[in-house]
Amino acid sequence: MAKSLKISLLLLFITVSGTSKAQVIISLLFGDALNTEKIEFGLTGGLNRSYFNGYNGSEGLNNFNLGFYFHIRVKENSFLSTGVLVKSNVGATGMPTYALGDENFDELFEEGNLTTKVNVFYVPIMWQQRINQRFLLEGGIQAGLRSKAYDYFNLESNGGDLEFRRQVSDDFTRLDFGLVGGMGYKLKKDLKSMSVGMLYYYGLxxxxxxxxxxxxxxxxxxxxxxxxxxxxxEK
Structure with a gap:
């Protein structure tokens, strides 16, 4: 990857993730050293739509993921795929608000809706099988560590949109764990090249x-x- 492209990517990810995502910035700067003959290292990011299964009335929530990955070669077309999503939110939206014990506040947001966002660091451990050097099949487990969680009270009114944020980290468990799997496609037949795909996670x-x-x-x-x-x- 050319130096100019690396600098452009660095600026892009700083803009998207903020200064708190120092791990990703370090990964960009030292990616050359982390790639070896049997290890592919890089950045991963994309759109994530999350759900609260079992929460009646909730709807899917759109988020952005950002992190880094490792593909460790085990056999010619078989790899161990892992990494860390350092910017990853799960949660849901469209839920009814709840009372906080303040009469004026409860009356104001009574007709509003609730969005919950939970910040989680996820670590997938998957077996990756490559077909014709292009198609990827992946499956395995994924563990998560919660950092912070927030409830957003939202109200659309004629006077403008109102929002109130409340930290609810203690309402959620510290750890998450489940199954993950999906498929992808490499844009080139090179052993190490960009790829696109999708993964589905189901928490247990x-x-x-x-x-x-x-x-x-x-x-x-x-x-x-x-x-x-x-x-x-490779050069």
Whole structure:
């Protein structure tokens, strides 16, 4: 990958992810050293639509994912695929609001809707099989570590949109775990090249600390993977 392209990608991901995503910036700067003969390293990012399974009345929530990946070659066309999604939200939207005990606030947002966003660091561990050097089949497990969670109270009125944010991290479990799988397509037949695809995650853990409901995460992720430094290694 040319130096000018690497700089452009660096600026793009800084804009998207913010300064708190130092891991991704470090990955861009040192990607050359992380790529070896048997290891492909790069950045992954894309659109994620997440759901709260078991939460009646909830709708899917659109988010963006950003992280890095490793493809470790085991056999000629078989790889161990892993990495970390350092910017990843799960949650849902379209839910009814709830009372907070403030009469004026509760009356104001009574007709509003609720969106919940949970920040999670996800680590997938998948077996990847390549067909004709282009098509990718992947499947395995995925573990998640929650950082923070927020409820957003939203109200559309004639006077403009109103929003109130409330931290609800303690309402969710610290850990998440489930199954992940999907398919992809490499844009070139090169061993290390960009690829696009989709992954579906189904959580097996009841992530909400609510004795009256069992809620687990699920999400559909459409991704773009970009190897960093692979071109220089091959040359």
């Amino acid at each position: 853990v009841d992530v909400m600390k609510n004795p009256d409901a069992t809620v687990n995460n699920s999400s559909l992720n459409v991704y773009l993977r970009i190897p960093i430094g692979a071109g220089q290694k």
